[in-house]
Amino acid sequence: MLSESVRRHREAAPESVRVAVLTISDTRTPETDTGGDTIRRLLQEAGHEIAGSAIVKDEAEQIEARLDEFLADPGVDAVITTGGTGISARDTTYEVVSRKLDKVLDGFGELFRVLSYEEVGAAAILSRATAGSAGGKFLACLPGSANAVRLAMEKLLVPEIAHVVFELKRHR
Known part of the structure; x- marks a missing residue:
């Protein structure tokens, strides 16, 4: 059950937000980008707009450059990345994204790992x-x-996502 405050904020949030999707992978192509495809499909089914999409290698400079482009674009409200979040030597997404974040939503990662644990166990x-x-x-x-x-x-x-974007724009 939602609190009255959350309900009001969700009602005030835009029905649609503009999202850029960035796939980070050394091997994915437009034909094999299952993570990016899933993000785009689910956003569009929910009524959101895909404002941009790209695939870059798991190279910090490439990730940062494309993130900077998307974040500077006035037609983008949010950016979702997929890939490069593990702990192998090639996984650099987390380091690049962490440097970009002004405020971290700790609950996102915490909740994601709880939900993941229910599906994949300790590998979460x-x-x-x-x-x-x-x-x-x-x-x-x-x-x-x-x-x-x-x-x-x-x-x-x-x-x-619409509620988060609403909160970020609310006092600007």
Whole structure:
């Protein structure tokens, strides 16, 4: 059951937000980008607009450059990344995104890992999914697995993304 405050804020939130999707992978192509495809499909089904989409290699400079473009675009309200959140030497997304975040939404990563634990058990500790505000825009960082993306989108982002964007724009 939602509190009265949350209900009012959700009602005031826009029906649609403009989201850029960034896939980080050394191997994904437009044809094999299952994580990015899942994000785009679920957002569009919920009535949101895809403001941009790209695939970059898991290279910090490439990730940062594309994030900077999306975050600077006045036609983008939020950016969702997929991939590069693990702990292998090639996984650099978390480090790049962490430097961009002005305010971290700790609950996002915590809740995502709880939900992941219910599906994959202790392997959930390997995820460094995170989210927060970056330059007044919402930035969420998801794993590359289509199942993990689906979980985060259905349980956390689709229900709240418009509310988060509303809160970020409210006092600007």
